[in-house]
Amino acid sequence: MHVKECILSAPGKAILHGEHAVVHGKMALAVSLNLRTYLRLKATSDGKVCINFPNISTLLCWDLTELKLLVPDTCKKEDGKLLNAELVKCLREFVGVTNGNLDTSNMATLAFLYIYISIFGTGELPSLTVTVWSELPTGAGLGSSAAFSVCLAAALLCASGAITAPLRESEHTARWCQEDLELINSWAFQGEMIIHGNPSGVDNAVGTWGGMLRFLSGKIIPLSRVPLLRILLTNTKVPRSTKVLVAGVKDKINKFPTIMTPVLDSVDAISCTCEKVLSEMTHEPITGEHYNILEELIDINQHHLNVMGVGHPALDTLCRVTLARGLHSKLTGAGGGGCGITLLRPGEVIYTVQDLRDCGFDCWETSIGGPGIQQHSPHAVKDDILEILNHY
Amino acid sequence: MHVKECILSAPGKAILHGEHAVVHGKMALAVSLNLRTYLRLKATSDGKVCINFPNISTLLCWDLTELKLLVPDTCKKEDGKLLNAELVKCLREFVGVTNGNLDTSNMATLAFLYIYISIFGTGELPSLTVTVWSELPTGAGLGSSAAFSVCLAAALLCASGAITAPLRESEHTARWCQEDLELINSWAFQGEMIIHGNPSGVDNAVGTWGGMLRFLSGKIIPLSRVPLLRILLTNTKVPRSTKVLVAGVKDKINKFPTIMTPVLDSVDAISCTCEKVLSEMTHEPITGEHYNILEELIDINQHHLNVMGVGHPALDTLCRVTLARGLHSKLTGAGGGGCGITLLRPGEVIYTVQDLRDCGFDCWETSIGGPGIQQHSPHAVKDDILEILNHY
DSSP states (O other): OOOOEEEEEEEEEEEETTGGGGGGTOOOOOHHHHEEEEEEEEEEESSEEEEGGGTTTEEEEEHHHHHHHOOOOOOOOOOOOOOOOOHHHHHHHHHHOOOOOOOOOHHHHHHHHHHHHHTTTTTTOEEEEEEEESOOTTTTSSHHHHHHHHHHHHHHHHHHHHSSSOOTTTTTTTTHHHHHHHHHHHHHHHHHHHHHHSSSSSHHHHHHBBSSEEEETTEEOOOOOOOOOEEEEEEEOOOOOOHHHHHHHHHHHHHHHHHHHHHHHHHHHHHHHHHHHHHHHHSSOOOHHHHHHHHHHHHHHHHHHHHOOOHHHHHHHHHHHHHHHHHHOEEESSSSSSSSEOOOTTTTTOOOHHHHHHHTOEEEEEESBBBBBEEEOOOGHHHHHHHHHHOO | OOOEEEEEEEEEEEEEEEEEGGGGOOOOEEEEEEEEEEEEEOOOOOSSSEEGGGGEEEEEEEEEHHHTEEEEESOOOOOSOOOOOHHHHHHHHHHTTHHHOOOOHHHHHHHHHHHHHHHHHTTTTOOOEEEESOOOOOSSSSSSSHHHHHHHHHHHHHHHHHOOOOOTTSSSEEEEOHHHHHHHHHHHHHHHHHHHHHOSSHHHHHHHHBEEEEETEEEEOOOOOOOOOOEEEEEEEOOOOOHHHHHHHHHHHHHHHHHHHHHHHHHHHHHHHHHHHHHHHHHSSSHHHHHHHHHHHHHHHHHHHHHHTTHHHHHHHHOOOOOTTOOOOEEEESSSSEEEEEEEEOTOOOHHHHHHEEEEEEEEEEEEEEOOSEEEGGGGGGGGHHHHHHOO
16 A cells, blocks of 8 residues: 655644633633644655654654554444554553553554554555654643644544545645544544543644634633734743642642632633633734733733642743743643743744743744644745654 | 820731722721830920921920910810811911921821810810830831821820820730720821821721721721731832722723632632631641641732732742742732731741842831730830930
C-alpha cells in the first residue's frame, strides 16, 4: 500500500478563563494557542514504519512484519469512547512498558502505534515515516499531547483514505470539512486516552477546531467566531502537580464554603463576560474599550486564582513585570507555577519579552483563537521547521 | 470654676475586614488600634483657655472673656445627632475659616471650641490647658480625629462634672462605666461631625469602647469579647483620596455586576468567619489553626480588595516583603496606598519591621482589640509621652 505525503499542523491550547472553577461545575473558555505541532508523513517503500519525534528524543523504526503481529483479531476501526484494551495491553508489552513506567517518549510511541494499527489493521499496513516537531513545551498544560494526537489522527486517516487531504494545488494551507474534523477529533481523543488516561476532550477539540470553545460540565461547545488575539505566552518553568493544586482548591472550598463559592460564581461571570466581549469584537469595530475590558477580566481572574491558592511568586513576578509595561497577565491552566498569558494590543511593540527572559522565564510572542488542524504545502511552513521535518 | 486635672487616652481604629464592601450593605469589622492619642487637662487660674496640639503645630490661647462672647443664647448641652449650626457658624468666624479652608489645625481647634462651649456654656467657663499628643499619623484613615474627639469629650465632660473621673488612688488605669461611655461617645460624635461633616460614627465608637465592633447598614454593634492580637501597622505614605476610591469601586460594580456582586458576598463571609474565629479564641485555647485561618482570611480579602481596584504597588510590596518572613498583610481602610496591617503570632520575633522601613514605609509594632478611652495616673504613661504632655 502506497500512501500520499502530507504536512500538517495543529495548535496548542490555553485556558483563557475558568481553570479550576470548571472542576466545580463552572464554565471554562479554552482557546487555541498558535504555538503549533507540525507533522510530516512521508511514504516509503522499505517495508518499515519510522517515527521521529526529536523534541522528545524518540527515533524508532519497525519492520512491517513485526507490526503485523500486533494487529488484533477483531480490529475495530470505528471511532469510539473506549480504547481497545487488548490492543493497548499488547502494545505496552511490545514497547516494553509493562512496569507502568510511561515517560513522554513511551506514551507518544504507544499513541502512534495504537492509532496506526487501529486505522490500518483491517487492511494492508503501509510503509511510512512520520516526523513530528512542536513549538510547544511538553508537560506545561498547553495541550502538546493533544496537538500531537490530532496531527497523528489527521495524517493517518488521510493516509488510509478515510478522509481526503484538503489541500488543492496552488493552495498553501487548507482545512478539513466538519465531518472529517469530527473523525479526526474522535481518533485524537483515543490518542489522548492513551497518553492521559482520562482526558476531558477539551485539548483535542481545540487542536482540531481551533478558535475558542466553552467547556461546561463535561460538554464542549465550539464558539462560532472569535477574534485572533495577540498574546505573550510565558513559561515560568516552576514545576507543579495539577493533581495537588486541584485537591488544594477543593480543600479550600470545603474549609470556607461561604467565602469560596461566590469566588467561583465570579469566575463563571468572568468567562461569560469574556465570551460576550469576544463575540462583540467579531461583530463590531474593535475599540480600545474592548481591550480594556479583556484586561480587567484578566486581572480580576488572576486575583481569584490567587484566592484559590493556585498562584505562585513566579506568577506574581510575571504580572508585576508585564504591568510595569502596561500589560495584563494571568496564569493559564493549573497554576502553582507553569504558564501565564499576557494580552497584547494590535500593533503593540513588545519590550517586555526580554524583561521576562531576564527573570529566567521562557517567553513566546504568539496568538490565541487561530485555526485548528491544517494541511500545508511545504512553501507555507517556516524554513527552520521544514528543515527539521525534512531531516529524517 | 476650678477643674480637676486628668490624663487620658483613646485608641485609633483599623478596619480588619469589610472596607468598601460596607458601602454596599455588607458587614465591616472595625477594631481598636493600640496607637493611642493622649490628652492632659490641666487646671489653670490665669483666666485663659490654652490648647496645645504639637502633632499638628497648633498652640493657641484665648481669654475667657473672649470665649464668653461665643456662647449662644440657647445653649444645648444635651447630646444629639445634630450640631448647633448657629454655634458652628459663629466659631468658624471666630477661628477665621469662613472661606471654607479647613486644615487639620483649624478643624481640631473648631472641634475643641465646639465641645468646650457646648459643655460649659450654661455655666461658668473654666480656665484650663489641654495638651494632646498622638501616636497616630493623621489623615491615614486610622481614626486619629475620633481618638482626639473621644479624649476631648471625656476630659471636658469630667471637668464639667457631667461624668466622674474613674481613677481611684493606687490605680494606674481606669475605665468609665457604660452610661458615661455612651455620653462620651455622643459628644465625640459631635466632634467628628465638626471635623468630617458626615462621619459614620464607627471611629468614635471604637475610640470609646475599644475592642471590636460590627458595622452593618449604619448600625454599630460592639462585640462582647475579642482577643488582643499583635500586628504591625505599616503606613506606605502613598497619598490617596477615599472619595475617588469609593467611587471607583462603585463604577466597577456597575460595570461588572455579575462579577463584582459575588466578590462583595465573599468579603461579607470573610468578616463573618473572622468574627466567629475571634469569638472562639476567647472561649477555647488559642491554637496555631486559629492563626492559620486569620491569615488565610487576610490573604483572601487582600486579593478581593485588589479586584475592587483599591490596591497599590506599595501595598503589593508590603504583602510580598512580609510574606517573605511568613507574615500575612492586607490594606486597611480605603486602600490605594495608605496603611496596611500585618498579623503577628504571639511571641513572634519581628525581623520585617526593618525590611519595611527600608521600603520607605513607616512601621509600628502594636496591637488590635485593646481598650477604648482610659484614664491614667501619670505613672502609667510612657515617659516620652508624659514629657510632651507636661511640656506645655
